[in-house]
Amino acid sequence: MNIKQEILKAFHANPGRFISGEELSQTCGCSRTAVWKHIEELRQEGYEVEAVRKAGYRLLAAPDRLSAEAVIAGLDTKRIGQHVLAYDTVVSTQLLAHEAAAKGMPEGTLVIAEQQTGGKGRLGRAWHSPKGTGIWMSMIVRPVIPIPKTPQMTLLTAVAVAKTMQQETGVDVKIKWPNDIFIGGKKVCGVLTELNAEADRVNYLVIGIGINANTAAADFPEELRDIATSLAIESGTTVDRVRFIQQFCRIFEAEYDHYLRHGFDRIKTEWEACSYTIGRWVTVKTIHSELEGRAVGLDEEGVLIIEDAAGARHKVYSADVNY
Ligand code: BTN
Numbered sequence: 434m435n436i437k438q439e440i441l442k443a444f445h446a447n448p449g450r451f452i453s454g455e456e457l458s459q460t461c462g463c464s465r466t467a468v469w470k471h472i473e474e475l476r477q478e479g480y481e482v483e484a485v486r487k488a489g490y491r492l493l494a495a496p497d498r499l500s501a502e503a504v505i506a507g508l509d510t511k512r513i514g515q516h517v518l519a520y521d522t523v524v525s526t527q528l529l530a531h532e533a534a535a536k537g538m539p540e541g542t543l544v545i546a547e548q549q550t551g552g553k554g555r556l557g558r559a560w561h562s563p564k565g566t567g568i569w570m571s572m573i574v575r576p577v578i579p580i581p582k583t584p585q586m587t588l589l590t591a592v593a594v595a596k597t598m599q600q601e602t603g604v605d606v607k608i609k610w611p612n613d614i615f616i617g618g619k620k621v622c623g624v625l626t627e628l629n630a631e632a633d634r635v636n637y638l639v640i641g642i643g644i645n646a647n648t649a650a651a652d653f654p655e656e657l658r659d660i661a662t663s664l665a666i667e668s669g670t671t672v673d674r675v676r677f678i679q680q681f682c683r684i685f686e687a688e689y690d691h692y693l694r695h696g697f698d699r700i701k702t703e704w705e706a707c708s709y710t711i712g713r714w715v716t717v718k719t720i721h722s723e724l725e726g727r728a729v730g731l732d733e734e735g736v737l738i739i740e741d742a743a744g745a746r747h748k749v750y751s752a753d754v755n756y
């Protein structure tokens with residue numbers, strides 16, 4: 434048993450309340466001395482724990498650090514976020530999530546890092562991932578769906594991120610097809626979905642989510658300043674990153690369970706309601722061609738439909754969409 438994890442769970446289940454050393458030792462199945470030792474370790478990690486004789490311990494504040502213990506403590510999901518691999522600096526959480534998935538880590542496993550030195554974006558681009566301000570995470574999912582339906586998982590993720598942002602910060606966010614999240618015309622989040630499959634079967638997906646949570650304007654490199662923003666800049670408050678991840682896990686799990694039982698309809702409606710793309714005249718660039726037209730909606734599979742000036746309809750699977 435992870436004793437620190439159990440102590441944090443107990444604190445989360447009893448917010449603001451003192452818990453006696455005796456109660457903690459029973460909950461964790463260890464001695465009171467072991468409880469004290471682990472509380473000291475938590476303090477060294479930045480947790481503020483008050484200790485009062487005869488009353489016990491209570492949690493006053495948690496550090497702004499993405500540890501596995503902090504994310505799992507108090508998380509009431511069935512599987513999303515129930516396994517967390519947390520790192521300080523990595524090349525890319527995508528690479529580590531692929532390794533973890535290949536070793537059999539279960540659905541819902543999250544790989545998170547404070548910093549990425551080689552963050553990957555869509556279409557071979559880099560993803561700026563500075564230390565301590567963002568949410569850089571990759572999630573393993575193992576949906577039993579046909580391969581052509583896997584882009585729906587990207588749209589589902591974008592809807593779950595958008596809903597979490599709205600709930601946690603109150604800002605009005607929009608989704609640009611397929612999965613960029615924008616606030617007031619600037620990008621705040623990107624989603625990168627990578628598929629591992631056999632000829633006719635999905636093994637797993639690694640869904641990478643990059644959120645500029647607390648990045649200050651000055652911390653964006655020059656070339657991103659006009660096109661990128663953060664939740665903190667837009668909402669004027671610091672985002673509690675642990676709480677945000679936990680809320681995302683709950684929302685994602687609810688959407689995902691509904692999707693697996695009832696199909697894509699609800700996601701399609703929610704995605705279209707949040708969309709920045711639908712109804713606009715757009716230029717669509719794929720590797721092979723360029724197309725102009727009005728984005729009229731998603732089809733049942735989640736593919737974008739563009740109607741050109743002559744009224745012909747085109748399906749867009751993977752492309753850069755510009756307005
Ligand atoms: C995009 O191009 O918009 C997608 C960006 C995805 C970035 C995230 S950050 C966590 C995960 N690890 C990576 O290297 N990329 C994704």
